[in-house]
Amino acid sequence: xxxxxxxxxxxxxxxxxxLAACGGDSGGEGGSGSGSEAAGYPEASEDLDWTIxxxxxxxxxxxxxxxxxxxxxxDLYPGxxxxxxxxxxxxxxxxxxxxxxxxxxxxISTTSGSFITTPLQADTGWQPSDFTPVGLMATDDAVFLVxxxxxxxxxxxxxxxxxxxxxxxxxxxxxxxxxxxxxxxxDQAGYEVEYVPFNExxxxxxxxxxxxxxxxxxxxxxxxxxxxxxxxTPLLTTADERIDALPDTPTDQELGFEGIPSMPRGMILPPDxxxxxxxxxxxxxxxxxxxxxxxxYIEGNYLTEDIRWGEEFxxxxxxxxxxxxxxxxxxxxx
Amino acid sequence: xxxxxxxGQGIAALLTVQxxxxxxxxxxxxxxxxVMPGLGPSAGLAILLPLTFSLDPTGAIIMLAAxxxxxxxxxxxxxVLINTPGESATVASTFDGYPLAKQGRAGPAxxxxxxxxxxxxxxxxxxxSIAAPAMASVAASFGPPELFLIVIxxxxxxxxxxxKNRLLGAVSALIGFGLAxxxxxxxxxxxxxxxxxxELINGIDFIPVAIGLFGVGExxxxxxxxxxxxxxxxxxxKARAKGFWPTRKDFRESNGSMxxxxxxxxxxxxxxxxxxxxASLMSYNLEKSLSKTPEKFGKGAMPxxxxxxxxxxxxxxxxLVPLLTLGIPGSASTAVLIGGFLMWGLQPGPLLMxxxxxxxxxxxxxxxLGNVMLLIVNIFFIPVFASIARVPFSFLxxxxxxxxxxxxxxxxxxxxxxxxxxxCGVLGFFMRRYGMSPAALxxxxxxxxxxxxxxxxxxxxxxxxxxxxxERTTSVVLLAIMAFMISVPWLVPAAKAGVRRLTGRGGNGPxxxxxxxxxxxxxxxxxxxxxxxxxxxxxxxxxxxxxxARSSSR
Numbered sequence: 001x002x003x004x005x006x007x008x009x010x011x012x013x014x015x016x017x018x019l020a021a022c023g024g025d026s027g028g029e030g031g032s033g034s035g036s037e038a039a040g041y042p043e044a045s046e047d048l049d050w051t052i053x054x055x056x057x058x059x060x061x062x063x064x065x066x067x068x069x070x071x072x073x074x075d076l077y078p079g080x081x082x083x084x085x086x087x088x089x090x091x092x093x094x095x096x097x098x099x100x101x102x103x104x105x106x107x108i109s110t111t112s113g114s115f116i117t118t119p120l121q122a123d124t125g126w127q128p129s130d131f132t133p134v135g136l137m138a139t140d141d142a143v144f145l146v147x148x149x150x151x152x153x154x155x156x157x158x159x160x161x162x163x164x165x166x167x168x169x170x171x172x173x174x175x176x177x178x179x180x181x182x183x184x185x186x187d188q189a190g191y192e193v194e195y196v197p198f199n200e201x202x203x204x205x206x207x208x209x210x211x212x213x214x215x216x217x218x219x220x221x222x223x224x225x226x227x228x229x230x231x232x233t234p235l236l237t238t239a240d241e242r243i244d245a246l247p248d249t250p251t252d253q254e255l256g257f258e259g260i261p262s263m264p265r266g267m268i269l270p271p272d273x274x275x276x277x278x279x280x281x282x283x284x285x286x287x288x289x290x291x292x293x294x295x296x297y298i299e300g301n302y303l304t305e306d307i308r309w310g311e312e313f314x315x316x317x318x319x320x321x322x323x324x325x326x327x328x329x330x331x332x333x334x
Numbered sequence: 335x336x337x338x339x340x341x342g343q344g345i346a347a348l349l350t351v352q353x354x355x356x357x358x359x360x361x362x363x364x365x366x367x368x369v370m371p372g373l374g375p376s377a378g379l380a381i382l383l384p385l386t387f388s389l390d391p392t393g394a395i396i397m398l399a400a401x402x403x404x405x406x407x408x409x410x411x412x413x414v415l416i417n418t419p420g421e422s423a424t425v426a427s428t429f430d431g432y433p434l435a436k437q438g439r440a441g442p443a444x445x446x447x448x449x450x451x452x453x454x455x456x457x458x459x460x461x462x463s464i465a466a467p468a469m470a471s472v473a474a475s476f477g478p479p480e481l482f483l484i485v486i487x488x489x490x491x492x493x494x495x496x497x498k499n500r501l502l503g504a505v506s507a508l509i510g511f512g513l514a515x516x517x518x519x520x521x522x523x524x525x526x527x528x529x530x531x532x533e534l535i536n537g538i539d540f541i542p543v544a545i546g547l548f549g550v551g552e553x554x555x556x557x558x559x560x561x562x563x564x565x566x567x568x569x570x571x572k573a574r575a576k577g578f579w580p581t582r583k584d585f586r587e588s589n590g591s592m593x594x595x596x597x598x599x600x601x602x603x604x605x606x607x608x609x610x611x612x613a614s615l616m617s618y619n620l621e622k623s624l625s626k627t628p629e630k631f632g633k634g635a636m637p638x639x640x641x642x643x644x645x646x647x648x649x650x651x652x653x654l655v656p657l658l659t660l661g662i663p664g665s666a667s668t669a670v671l672i673g674g675f676l677m678w679g680l681q682p683g684p685l686l687m688x689x690x691x692x693x694x695x696x697x698x699x700x701x702x703l704g705n706v707m708l709l710i711v712n713i714f715f716i717p718v719f720a721s722i723a724r725v726p727f728s729f730l731x732x733x734x735x736x737x738x739x740x741x742x743x744x745x746x747x748x749x750x751x752x753x754x755x756x757x758c759g760v761l762g763f764f765m766r767r768y769g770m771s772p773a774a775l776x777x778x779x780x781x782x783x784x785x786x787x788x789x790x791x792x793x794x795x796x797x798x799x800x801x802x803x804x805e806r807t808t809s810v811v812l813l814a815i816m817a818f819m820i821s822v823p824w825l826v827p828a829a830k831a832g833v834r835r836l837t838g839r840g841g842n843g844p845x846x847x848x849x850x851x852x853x854x855x856x857x858x859x860x861x862x863x864x865x866x867x868x869x870x871x872x873x874x875x876x877x878x879x880x881x882x883a884r885s886s887s888r
């Protein structure tokens with residue numbers, strides 16, 4: 001117990017420094033929250049209500065739980081953290097719950113591709129721009145693969161084949177990043193392709209191995225073992241730089257593509273959260289991404305580090321969403 | 335044999351005190367999770383996965399394997415006792431499990447289910463040791479066309495379940511297919527029948543519907559027929575009581591079912607997707623087709639419980655084949671395990687077995703030990719669970735309702751799903767009143783979306799041509815199996831008639847054991863026990879030794 005108090009005191013000290021650095025412009029902030037914000041954020045007596053908008057075991061869940069683990073191990077958050085999986089509606093339920101906490105500083109959630117795509121296809125009642133951005137920490141890059149047994153070994157060969165034959169590409173979901181990646185690649189390279197949506201990664205990969213589809217869009221963590229074994233050949237990644245684990249696979253930019261998106265892994269607070277809460281979280285997450293545990297998570301899941309705090313993250317979300325909307329409308333998916 | 339050496343070493347390496355404690359704890363936690371309607375193995379694994387990160391990978395895998403089997407068996411317990419399947423793979427266990435419990439044979443039914451699971455787990459461990467490399471290529475040959483055919487194989491069970499009640503049965507299935515269309519259509523991304531509700535975007539989940547139709551529907555129906563006023567016939571559920579153990583007749587009837595269920599389940603389990611569900615349904619279908627007394631199915635036939643239980647258990651072992659040999663999750667539960675692999679710093683993929691043999695064999699050995707522990711734990715716990723069947727219905731009914739509501743709410747924390755569950759309870763009551771089939775509805779609901787998805791994928795791939803089913807080897811094999819399944823009910827009697835004509839006498843099996851035991855299926859445990867003694871005289875010497883051992887233990 002004493003330990004907790006010391007940490008709370010420490011956190012308060014850090015916080016007052018931060019506030020001082022902010023120039024005290026948070027004085028006007030009231031919010032409809034607990035009303036005790038004047039005493040400083042975060043209060044050790046307030047539980048942090050952590051929403052995971054997907055079920056246990058998925059990419060979003062693993063990231064959220066990793067962060068919670070780091071926060072607890074390093075005693076970065078003074079109070080209790082209550083983690084809840086609120087899955088349903090491709091994230092609509094969970095982020096809808098966070099949306100309902102407008103003005104509060106003690107609700108938080110992590111984002112993924114659906115954070116952008118779900119409001120495009122359903123009447124969720126919220127948009128990504130409604131939330132208070134903490135930051136983007138990493139992107140889960142897409143990899144474009146063909147079977148190892150295929151005569152196609154390079155991207156150029158793929159384009160050539162695709163221009164002369166009817167080829168089929170598989171990916172997860174219809175209105176999702178995989179579809180957008182496939183559509184943008186085909187559009188910019190000037191070929192036409194049939195996209196087949198899948199629900200599960202396992203079925204997607206066996207479809208490729210069984211020769212039912214000609215190529216798939218997937219993520220590094222899911223396919224690296226297959227690539228090592230020579231079962232799959234990666235042709236391209238959407239990372240900014242070549243992925244360490246796939247040193248021979250060119251990035252889309254090297255091949256002359258522009259603006260191909262990756263899945264954003266970031267963090268958000270409820271709409272109109274107190275500014276001191278936003279500042280505190282940006283500060284704290286800056287520490288989190290420096291920890292060895294976070295490095296381990298990034299490397300273990302083959303993510304690409306891409307850090308954009310606050311407004312930069314908001315701008316990124318805005319840009320990505322309008323881009324997605326354009327492509328999806330063009331493809332007739334919306 | 336090299337592989338058995340590996341497996342043996344794997345098992346030996348695991349037998350530390352800590353691991354055995356983890357096994358025992360895992361099985362019990364799993365059972366508690368699984369007994370909650372709505373929480374099945376994959377939910378159990380996902381909830382406990384983060385807790386295991388502090389353990390070393392081997393200890394973690396052991397615990398998860400134990401949780402997995404515990405939760406699977408927990409689902410069986412609710413299927414048998416309160417007619418509520420906790421997950422789709424145990425729907426088939428309600429068909430004969432619940433009638434058995436109503437006859438006061440909950441104990442034998444639960445023991446038989448545990449034995450069937452154990453035998454399937456053992457056979458599965460042997461099969462995966464021998465056949466994993468060969469099965470890997472089979473697993474890799476499953477694309478959308480093959481999965482569609484697998485779904486159709488599962489749907490064939492509808493014919494068996496609906497029986498003579500064709501029109502009402504077809505209507506039941508159609509309601510299920512109709513409910514299955516709600517939500518985002520995976521082919522085009524359009525929303526269907528969601529009426530702007532975000533709760534419905536992901537469709538109507540199997541869990542609230544099954545809990546409502548089976549659990550609540552049964553409660554309402556029993557109240558309607560006055561079940562709460564009835565005095566329960568006394569039957570003992572103590573482990574030493576006569577009626578507690580399955581009779582030798584039960585075993586004799588079920589041996590073949592367990593064997594067939596295990597093999598079928600293992601094979602179907604290697605296909606990614608609805609492996610365990612389809613496997614258990616196919617097994618039920620097969621057992622009823624092969625049975626000499628198909629009319630007893632649905633009224634408490636032991637093979638109708640043992641076969642599907644063996645099949646769904648073997649399927650979960652089969653699902654390890656693509657996981658270990660290809661690095662592909664074959665089921666929801668193995669998908670959770672893959673997440674765990676990454677967290678433990680293991681790279682799932684075709685090279686996993688080569689690069690981390692001790693881990694791969696450790697996993698197989700853990701699954702096996704999970705099975706063994708399940709059997710041991712259950713010997714002690716089944717009497718406790720089975721005693722639920724002795725609670726007067728006037729007390730039991732409100733408890734079941736509370737558990738159903740809590741279970742549904744726990745899954746997603748959604749009040750709307752609780753509403754769906756209660757609405758389905760009312761629907762289930764009327765379906766039962768008018769002779770419709772809740773089971774057909776649920777099967778259609780589970781397999782409908784998968785069938786639609788895979789058919790659409792297939793036709794997108796083939797550009798609308800059905801010829802694709804004849805172009806792929808595995809598809810053709812599956813079509814042949816389908817033809818066989820359909821013709822079994824005609825083939826078996828025809829073959830028997832042929833044999834009879836040839837031998838010139840009746841089709842009685844040797845010793846008169848198989849066909850001679852038409853013991854009464856009574857309504858209370860006492861008659862069940864009487865049936866056991868009635869069946870004894872014609873039996874062989876080795877089995878009567880078994881009986882004396884049992885009676886001396888009284």
